Each structure stands twice: as C-alpha cells, then as structure tokens.
Amino acid sequence: MVLYIVLTFDDLTQDMLDVNDILRSAGVRGVFFINTAAIVSENEEGIVRELAKNHEVGSHSHTHPDLTKLSIDEVFRELDLSKQILSKIVGKEVKSFAYPYGAYNNTVVEAVKRKGYIVARTTDIEPPITRIEDPLKLPVLFHDFLHLNKEAVENLLRKLLKQHYTPTTLDEVWKQVVENPVKALNTILKLLENQEQEKDMLAIILLHPWRVRELKTWRDLEQTITTAKTISKTITLEELTKSTHKTKQEKEKK
Numbered sequence: 001m002v003l004y005i006v007l008t009f010d011d012l013t014q015d016m017l018d019v020n021d022i023l024r025s026a027g028v029r030g031v032f033f034i035n036t037a038a039i040v041s042e043n044e045e046g047i048v049r050e051l052a053k054n055h056e057v058g059s060h061s062h063t064h065p066d067l068t069k070l071s072i073d074e075v076f077r078e079l080d081l082s083k084q085i086l087s088k089i090v091g092k093e094v095k096s097f098a099y100p101y102g103a104y105n106n107t108v109v110e111a112v113k114r115k116g117y118i119v120a121r122t123t124d125i126e127p128p129i130t131r132i133e134d135p136l137k138l139p140v141l142f143h144d145f146l147h148l149n150k151e152a153v154e155n156l157l158r159k160l161l162k163q164h165y166t167p168t169t170l171d172e173v174w175k176q177v178v179e180n181p182v183k184a185l186n187t188i189l190k191l192l193e194n195q196e197q198e199k200d201m202l203a204i205i206l207l208h209p210w211r212v213r214e215l216k217t218w219r220d221l222e223q224t225i226t227t228a229k230t231i232s233k234t235i236t237l238e239e240l241t242k243s244t245h246k247t248k249q250e251k252e253k254k
C-alpha cells in the first residue's frame with residue numbers, strides 16, 4: 001500500500017525560492033499557494049514563474065482575507081482575480097485553492113466550486129486519510145501555523161501511536177511544535193513510517209516559507225523533505241485529482 005504526501009507552501013515571499021531549491025535537490029514536487037496581491041512587480045512574477053517550472057501553483061486568494069467575513073461578491077472577486085492572474089503567469093488554468101487562515105463555510109466552499117476550482121485545502125488537522133470525502137475540504141496532517149492547538153496534536157499522536165501513546169510523548173512533540181514546527185513534522189513523519197497500512201493513505205502538509213526563515217529552520221526543512229521522500233510517494237494536488245479521476249473511470253469501465 002502506498003502513502004502519498006502532498007507538500008504545500010503558503011503565502012508568497014522570496015523564501016519560496018529557497019524552498020524551491022531544497023525541493024529541487026531532493027527531486028520532489030510541491031504545491032505553492034499564492035496570494036496574488038503580493039505580486040507587486042516583475043520580481044514576484046518571476047518567483048511564481050520559476051516555481052511553476054517544477055511545481056504546482058495554486059490560488060491562496062488575492063488579498064488573503066478571511067473569506068467567511070466577506071460579502072459573496074467580494075469572495076467571487078478574490079477567487080476570480082487570483083485565478084486569472086495566476087493562470088496567465090503559469091500558462092494554464094489554476095484549479096487548486098487554499099483557504100486563507102484555513103477559514104471556510106458552506107457559502108465559501110460553494111463559491112470556490114462555482115469559480116472552477118476542483119480541489120481546496122483547509123487547515124483542519126486529521127491523521128492520514130484513506131479516502132477523500134470532499135476534494136474542496138481537504139484536511140492536513142500537519143501545519144506550522146500559530147492556530148495549531150495541542151488537542152489536535154494529541155489526537156494525531158494517539159491515532160499514530162495507539163497503545164504506545166504517552167503524555168510524555170505529547171509533551172515532547174508539543175515542545176517541538178512550539179519551538180521548531182518543521183522538526184515536529186519530521187518526528188510525526190517518522191511515526192507514520194511505522195504505521196501498518198491496509199489501504200493507500202494520503203497526508204497533506206502545510207508549511208509557511210516565511211516562518212521557516214523566521215525560525216531559521218532551513219536545515220530541518222531539508223531533513224523533513226528527505227524523510228517525506230523516503231517514506232512516501234510525494235505528489236501534487238493536480239496529480240492527485242488526475243489519479244482519482246482515472247480510478248473512477250477504470251471502475252466505471254468494469
């Protein structure tokens with residue numbers, strides 16, 4: 001059985017190019033979610049173009065608002081404008097989306113669908129999934145953002161460690177989450193490696209390149225990406241939707 005990992009990176013900053021270098025030397029493709037209002041000059045446009053050479057580029061809205069707090073027209077504008085800008089730079093229609101702050105509700109999800117996006121990533125934490133319930137509400141295994149809570153990490157560890165779970169392990173991992181989330185992710189991925197798998201599993205990861213810079217954890221990022229590559233088949237959301245589509249067609253043939 002296969003473990004699939006999707007490595008996603010949010011928020012356009014120059015740091016995305018450093019991530020690009022690390023991914024490229026590991027031979028891994030990632031997904032970069034771009035908030036298009038951050039494209040203010042030829043420089044940022046060049047970054048996106050560079051990323052698109054090796055990786056998938058998706059929309060992270062235009063101005064990075066909490067979409068649940070906007071009027072429907074404003075939500076449509078965020079979705080349309082970012083899609084339009086990115087599709088033009090990348091040279092093909094961008095169909096992947098990541099909710100800013102992970103914030104969504106039914107109205108927002110419907111709008112994302114209506115505007116032609118076929119996958120959308122949330123920041124809801126879940127252990128690796130064996131089936132996609134809703135491609136517009138994809139959960140993550142782990143994210144490095146500040147609203148990650150200890151309870152979510154506890155649930156994750158309980159699920160991964162089963163009878164080997166102890167509160168001490170939680171405290172150790174939680175300390176890493178606070179000080180060095182990229183290292184915490186590496187620890188969690190190593191726990192995943194020992195999982196017994198009866199079915200194919202999917203784990204989506206979210207990291208913010210600017211946080212890796214602020215916390216000076218580039219070395220840890222290299223190690224974590226190496227771990228991901230060792231224990232899984234890394235895949236983009238584009239490839240994921242193509243393969244699930246294909247499986248459906250094959251099933252229909254039978």
Ligand SMILES: [Zn+2]
Binds near residue numbers: 064101
């Ligand atoms: Zn963001």
